Amino acid sequence: MPIMTDAKPEAVLSNDEILRYSRHLIMPEVGMTGQQKLKAAKVLCIGAGGLGSPLALYLTAAGVGWLGIVDFDVVDYTNLQRQIIHTTDDVGRRKLDSAAEKLKAINPFLNLHTFETKLTSANALDLFREFDIIADGTDNFPTRYLVNDACVLTGKPNVYGSIFRFEGQASVFATEEGPCYRCLYPEPPPPGLVPSCAEGGVLGVLPGLIGVIQATETIKLILGQGESLAGRLLLVDALGMKFRELKLRKNPDCPVCGKHRTITALIDYEEFCGIRGQEAPAGNDVPAISVEELKKKLDAKVDVFILDVREPHEYQICNLRGYLIPVGDLPKRVNELDSSREIVAHCKMGGRSAKAVNFLRRAGFTKVYNLTGGITAWAEKIDPTVPKY
Amino acid sequence: MPQIHIPSPLRQYTGKKSSVNVLAVSVGEALKNLVEQHPDLKRHLYTEEGKLRSFVNVYVNDEDMRYLDKEATALNDGDTISIVPSIAGGSFELRASGSELIQSLVARSWKLAPKKNHHADHDRRQTRSRFKQR
Secondary structure (H helix, E strand, O other), X not given: OOOOOOOOOOOOOOHHHHHHOHHHHOOOOOHHHHHHHHHHOEEEEEOOOOOHHHHHHHHHHHOOOEEEEEOOOEOOHHHOOOOOOOOHHHOOOEHHHHHHHHHHHHOOOOEEEEEOOOOOOOOHHHHHHOOOEEEEOOOOHHHHHHHHHHHHHHOOOEEEEEEEEOEEEEEEEOOOOOOOHHHHOOOOOOOOOOOOOOOXXXXXXXXXXXXXXXXXXXXXXXXXXXXXXEOEEEEEXXXXXXXXXXXXOOOOOOOOOOOOOOOOOOOOHHHHOOOOOOOOOOOOOOOEEOHHHHHHHHHOOOOEEEEEOOOHHHHHHOOOOOEEOOHXXXXXXXXXXXXXXXXXXXXXXXXXXXXXXXHHHXXXXXXXXXXXXXXXXXXXXXXXXXXXX | OOEEEOOHHHXXXXXXXXXXXXXXXXXXXXXXXXXXXXXXXXXXXXXXXXXXXXXXXXXXXXXXXXXXXXXXXXXXXXXXXXXXXXXXXXOOOOOOOOOOHHHHHHHXXXXXXXXXXXXXXXXXXXXXXXXXXX
């Protein structure tokens, strides 16, 4: 499925470049023609995070001539476990600056274009038109659908990768003949139904594994070699170390790439994914107590039963010596609680415990309160020895 | 006996099992049998009206059941059913955070971490609120 047919005239390799790419040049599948295609290619990476790190590093090393990166985030400590383009010294820097420094050091022949912006319905089409291939390393459903639709509308292939805990997915969407992301998932899951807070996390090497698959697919598309993942969904299970693949078909009724398409322009993707109107953190409408009030009560030896609704592995990180019942277990363990006592429920940030308070109120508990801001607020305002995570 | 492959986000509802054996001759029956064995899974796969949720993709071996006979698709011994959820993670922040659990265990022994983490959390929160404001 060749994307770029002929190398553009300016993509002539210097002697330095010929030496640099020698291990490519001596393979007939790449050769001088392929390397010139790589040099002429323009790839846009969405995100310079977990997937974007290996993607950008390998595409740069391989000699992709033009690389764009869209990101508006700053490096923090919790990124370093998987976002290998950034180092400890980069904490606090813009990810684009940090990434640009590494990429230019790896390959000074790279033409790098950084876009410090959130990808939106207003800027995506103009941006995508400037590139040949889009590599999607984003982290949320609205942007996934935005990238997909913008790729379909501009006719650019979408090299897709996604990760969750120990599992990853990769494919190539929106090629001329192949299916798009909406053919696979016409609708996003409603917010809250996909396990997030309690079930989140990702094994640090997993974005490496998936990002390198994306880089491989990108390079194959540029070279027009091999069999692309278009029409196939690769599933990677790092725990079982199993790679499986599923057949993907172009959905004739797909709203964006089907025969009778209803989406012909970019839409409001946050509304589409049910995000809009959810700004208020869950828990504003349930009876709550602040960490300061709780501290006062505890100091005054008021009888307060602290109910921790997080998961056991979170309890191991830090706890307020509360009674642990993960929020998912609450319905079947509610009989362990004494409704005559004052109960303060908490989780990490206050979202899950708000659900727990709601549930308990409906179950007839009248003296149950949500700890606003969760154990994180406790760590910030009351006890700095409690680690934040 | 057909086997249903459970993706990791749903394993918390199957007692951590990664696959479940079912007695069934069709995909619909297999899924019903699955939620009978693991009732907590039901609301994640079915709507309150008892219809399979639109974002739950079900494959029989490597084929999407939407392109077979949907829930009436016949099953043979040894067939594998896969539930393939949509996942969005990839970049700087998995939705609703949570992504920092593993690192935080390491960060505990990191003397510098609490102070810097404070800034990082602040940045992250700003990022999230910016994201949500749009």
